[in-house]
Amino acid sequence: MIASPSPSAAAEINPWVSAAARFDEAADMLGLDEGLRKVLRTAALEVTVHIPVVLDDGRIEVFTGYRVQHSIARGPAKGGVRFAPDVTLDEVRALAAWMTWKCAVVNIPFGGGKGGVICDPSLMSMGELERITRRYTAEILDFIGPERDVPAPDMNTNDQTMAWIMDTYSMHRRATSTAVVTGKPLDLGGSRGRPEATGRGCMIVTQEALKRFGLTPADTRVVIQGFGNVGGMAAKLMARAGFKIVCIIEYDGAVYNPKGLDIEALMKHRHDTGSIVGFPEAEEVDREEALFLDCEVLLPAAKENVITTANADRIRARILCEGANGPTTSDADAILADKKIFVIPDILANAGGVTVSYFEWVQDRQGFFWNEQLVNERLNEIMVDSFAAVVSYGDKHHVNNRTAAYMLALDRVAFAIRLRGLYA
Ligand code: NAD
Numbered sequence: 001m002i003a004s005p006s007p008s009a010a011a012e013i014n015p016w017v018s019a020a021a022r023f024d025e026a027a028d029m030l031g032l033d034e035g036l037r038k039v040l041r042t043a044a045l046e047v048t049v050h051i052p053v054v055l056d057d058g059r060i061e062v063f064t065g066y067r068v069q070h071s072i073a074r075g076p077a078k079g080g081v082r083f084a085p086d087v088t089l090d091e092v093r094a095l096a097a098w099m100t101w102k103c104a105v106v107n108i109p110f111g112g113g114k115g116g117v118i119c120d121p122s123l124m125s126m127g128e129l130e131r132i133t134r135r136y137t138a139e140i141l142d143f144i145g146p147e148r149d150v151p152a153p154d155m156n157t158n159d160q161t162m163a164w165i166m167d168t169y170s171m172h173r174r175a176t177s178t179a180v181v182t183g184k185p186l187d188l189g190g191s192r193g194r195p196e197a198t199g200r201g202c203m204i205v206t207q208e209a210l211k212r213f214g215l216t217p218a219d220t221r222v223v224i225q226g227f228g229n230v231g232g233m234a235a236k237l238m239a240r241a242g243f244k245i246v247c248i249i250e251y252d253g254a255v256y257n258p259k260g261l262d263i264e265a266l267m268k269h270r271h272d273t274g275s276i277v278g279f280p281e282a283e284e285v286d287r288e289e290a291l292f293l294d295c296e297v298l299l300p301a302a303k304e305n306v307i308t309t310a311n312a313d314r315i316r317a318r319i320l321c322e323g324a325n326g327p328t329t330s331d332a333d334a335i336l337a338d339k340k341i342f343v344i345p346d347i348l349a350n351a352g353g354v355t356v357s358y359f360e361w362v363q364d365r366q367g368f369f370w371n372e373q374l375v376n377e378r379l380n381e382i383m384v385d386s387f388a389a390v391v392s393y394g395d396k397h398h399v400n401n402r403t404a405a406y407m408l409a410l411d412r413v414a415f416a417i418r419l420r421g422l423y424a
Contacts, residue, residue, distance in 0.1 A: 013305040016094040018330035023097075026406035029399060036414050039423065040100075043093050044111075045069040049139035051117070053131045063132055065117040067140045069149055070096035073416040076147055077113030078103055078182075078354065080154025081136075081161070083129075087116035098325070098347070099354070104409035106351045106386045108358040111413075113149050115140070121156045133161050137168040144169065146179035146365065152357055153183040163188050179364035182357035191360035193375035194353075199233025199301075200376065201352015202323045203241060204383040205344045206297055209319045212342070212391075213296075217242035221258075221295040223317065225249040226302030227276060230323045230350065232267065234299055239263040243297075247290050248276055251302070254290040255282035292316055300327035307332050315341060322346035337400050345402040347409065348390050355382050 011017050027037050051063045066089050069077035079099040092114045100112025117136055121129060143149055153162060162181045166188060169180045178189030186192065193200070210220060222238060222245045224231045231248070239245050244260035255261065255276050262281055269279045277284065291298065291306070292314040300306045301323030307315065312328075312335035320336065321344045322328065328336065328343070336343055356379055363369050370378075394404030417423070 009308075009310075012308060012329045012331045015304050015326040016090065018326060019094055019098060021330040022402065022406050023410070025403055026410050029397065029403060030407055030411055030414075032410065032414060035423070036417065039417060040071070040097075040410065040413065043068045043070045043096055044072055045143065046089065046093065047140055047143055048089065049136065051132060051135045051139060053128065053135055055128055056125050063117055063119050063136075065115065065136045065139065066092045067113065067115040067143055067149070067151075068092045068096040069111065069113045069143070071100040071111040071413060072148075073413050073420065073422055074100075074104060074111055075109035076111065076145075077149035078110035078152070078357065079113040079115070080152045080183075081115035081117070081157050081165075082155040083117050083119050083121045083132075083157055083161075084155055085118060085120045087118045092116045100413060101406060101409035102347045102351050102354055103358075104412040105347050105390065105405050106355050106382055107389075107412065108355060108382070110150070110354075110358065113151070114154075115151055116154075129161070130164055133157075133164040134168045137165045138172065141169060141172055144180060146177060146361065150179070150357075150361060151181050152354075159183055159185045159190065179361050182360040184360070189360070189364045191356055191363055191375060192370065192372040193379065194356045194360060195229065196233045196237065197356035197375075197379060198230045198323070198350050198353035199235075200237055200379060201355065201383050202230065202234045202299060202301070202321050202349055203237050203243075204352070204380055205349050205387045206238070206243075206299070206319065206321045207241070208384060208387040209321070209342055209344060210296075213318060215296060218244070220244060220297055221246045221260075222297040222299060223247040223249070223290065223293050223295045224299045224301060224323075225291065225306060226300070226324065227266075227270065228302070230353075231299065231301030234301060234323060235261075235263045236267070246295060247285065247293055249287050249290045249302075250276050252287075253277035254285045254287040255279045256285045256290065256293070257282040297321055300324050303327070305329055307336070309335065312336055313339070315339065318342060320344065322349045325350065333400070333402060343401050344387070345390075345405045348386055348401070348405050351386065352379055352383060355379055 096114040103110040184190040298317035304326035312332040
């Protein structure tokens, strides 16, 4: 039997406990009054829908779905829709708040939202997934829209799911409305540069951090955990920019080359064999230990709760760029601070994705599409400005980057609430 974590370890790895701890710290530092804290702690709208769907065998099943809008103070709600068996309203609520802070850090005109449907996509056919998506969309139709709430892909949903949402919404509205969702296929109003955007954003903020250390990409050894969308794109783009990607860690192994891995060749190897393991131009290292390799940059881009009080003191990177959501527990923050590790927090580091989603929404509304160079230039501008805003906020208030990012976000959202008089 697998031992369950102790209550304190379980609390440490609860991302919502971490998010709440960071919210409270930032609110205290800002001296935010109790009224605004109440507003920001509570979601503006929570919808629960029960979705009847005919399964392929003719049975009717009823699924439960949610859409939560945490805040619309700065613009329409923005956030993904996940399909998973363990979706809960609590989780969707917390993820919606997370989106509010992320959009505010990069100063894009969106609030925060999230949605989910309790189902197991691994057991469902494409037809069943399509019917569940369309019915879920129809049920939440009155709450979403380009000016209200703009869903996007999340766990187990993708560009096809977004195409179905967009079509269902458009059918009901009797007009094509591409801007109702982002993360669509390119042919249906998607944006160029979106697949690379999160990894590219990680690279841009890392490049900004290097300047503070007087490092160049050629002097910079990078360890990346996760070789999926975020980690794989970051690895590819950073290798092209001259960084030395010395180690890639995946769920089934880790490959190491102190001279720098050939990322394109590693991608081909994974494509051909299904794994990074067995790559001839690298040595295999223990995947647990690889996180603690001596390097300039550690980029966790796989999952949450990778850096905890149990291992934070072993991290040897100078810069931690959080590509994943919640890779560091709030309890581990103090250990990283003691070690003077420069942390680029998730709500900044991985915000390149939502930034290009914002560009997608803008392009859909303009009906005019940008080339990839323009998308990348504008992404670069926003990430560079946001990095500078967070770091200078931290310097001014003598707090670390994570607290600074939360303070900046809370401050911006609270300012919008006061300006609008959202409580009147
Ligand atoms: P993905 O599924 O494409 O890639 C994740 C990769 O991590 C996979 O290759 C998987 O095999 C690997 N992995 C899983 N568990 C691992 C482990 N224990 N050790 C090592 N590798 C492991 O997912 P993604 O879209 O790249 O997302 C990764 C993280 O980034 C998630 O936390 C996600 O929420 C966050 N994120 C993604 C985006 C985006 O645009 N895709 C945007 C913001 C944040």
